[in-house]
Amino acid sequence: MDTYPTNLSLPAPDRLLIEWSDGEQRVCTIRELRFACPCATCREKMSKPPEPAASRSLPILSNAELQPLRIVKMQPLGNYAYNVAFSDGHDTGIYPFELLRELGEPKR
Numbered sequence: 001m002d003t004y005p006t007n008l009s010l011p012a013p014d015r016l017l018i019e020w021s022d023g024e025q026r027v028c029t030i031r032e033l034r035f036a037c038p039c040a041t042c043r044e045k046m047s048k049p050p051e052p053a054a055s056r057s058l059p060i061l062s063n064a065e066l067q068p069l070r071i072v073k074m075q076p077l078g079n080y081a082y083n084v085a086f087s088d089g090h091d092t093g094i095y096p097f098e099l100l101r102e103l104g105e106p107k108r
């Protein structure tokens with residue numbers, strides 16, 4: 001891995017800007033970051049087929065889900081990843097640099 005984040009910032013409360021060691025700057029939304037969470041719990045949730053409509057109860061949004069999603073904390077983990085804590089209470093996601101690099105789009 002030759003490129004690594006040199007700076008992290010929040011240009012808007014729902015946007016994360018990552019500056020990389022090779023000069024690339026990419027912006028992604030917090031929601032995109034959250035959905036890309038590579039932890040086992042989230043991956044399992046995403047891969048599950050939707051339940052048949054008949055047995056599905058109406059989804060109820062929890063209080064946390066109604067709040068705009070924010071990053072509570074972002075902590076470097078070794079020299080290969082970041083651990084991200086979100087305002088919905090989820091804080092077990094480990095984001096390797098490779099994954100962070102693919103998120104969002106180049107800053108214009």
Ligand SMILES: [Zn+2]
Nearest residue numbers: 037039042093
């Ligand atoms: Zn997760």
